[in-house]
Amino acid sequence: MPSALSAPCFHDTAAAYEKLESLLWPNGPVCPRCGGLDRITPVRGKTARCGLYRCGPCKRQLTVTVGTIFESSHIKLNLWFQAAHLMCSSKKGMSAHQIHRILGITYKSAWFMCHRLREAMRDGSSPAQLGGENRVIEADETYIGGKEKNKHRSKRKHRGRGAVGKEAAFSLVERDGRVRSFHVPEVSAKTLRTILKAQIDDKSYIMTDAAGVYRKVSQDFIGHGTVNHGAGEYVRHGGFMHTNTVENYFSILKRGITGTYHHVSQQHLKRYLAEFDFRHNERSALGVTDDARTFKALSGIAGKRITYRDSLV
Secondary structure, eight states: OOOTTOSGGGTOHHHHHHHHHHHHOTTSOOOTTTOOOSSEEEOOSTTOOTTOEEETTTOOEEOTTTTBTTTTOOSOHHHHHHHHHHHHHOTTOOOHHHHHHHHTOOHHHHHHHHHHHHHHHSOOSSOOOBOOTTOEEEEEEEEESOOGGGSOGGGSOOTTSOOTTOEEEEEEEETTSOEEEEEESOOOHHHHHHHHHHHBOTTSEEEEESOGGGTTGGGGSSEEEEEOGGGTOOOBGGGTBOOHHHHHHHHHHHHHIIIIISOOOGGGHHHHHHHHHHHHHTOGGGTOOHHHHHHHHHTTOBTOOOOHHHHTO
16 A cells, blocks of 8 residues: 555646646646636746746736745755655644654744645635534633643642633534634633624524623524533533533644644644644544545635744734
């Protein structure tokens, strides 16, 4: 049986360009500057770069990487494909240090590559709402950070003030469907309700725990079920009312952050959440293979160019 990385696009730059063109230009080359479709011809010659074209209408040169996370990168495109496959096929993620060792590039380059690929995995600016008629959405929040017992005394959890020094993540999981996560500044009724109303179809049924921040959710949706974790209650009504799906998602997220990344900074948490969301939404349980997941991520690179300076904020 051939290796998962035996395909030509993982080893040959020309094959990688050809594969990327088939993903982003299924109907032929498109100029990202003028939008032209006609008279876009390959640039020939010994000095021509791989995948280089010339646009007839605007007279400018282009490649399929223009306007994507790959633009102006000095790393070979086939190495980008390898990095994407490693990240997409590892359930709990792949650290930049591991990418740097496997691909033989600098740690700085590997770190930047990983953040660019996480941008490719991120949902578009206006994704469709989750849920709908006869659909159940589970909502819950968690805190990302070190264990309370390992913190300095001044950083430990204070009564009524939440987890000091931790960042809050809020996730919506559709049963047998997709997940969407958010890095929120605070866990409050106002913050969470705004996200719920914007991201979930009002014909959906919502499942949460018994926290007070969800008290008014019932008026925005068809129904609202709760379980009281504080009283040791996790399932009600014959197994219908529970938040186990979102809790399972959090278990993978936290194992990945603790075991693979060890530390996630505040400014980049949204990208790590996008990475774990993507792998869950394109999981093998839905029939998605590692190759299909990788090429789906690479299909999301258009219009998401970020510079190294951008990735620092």
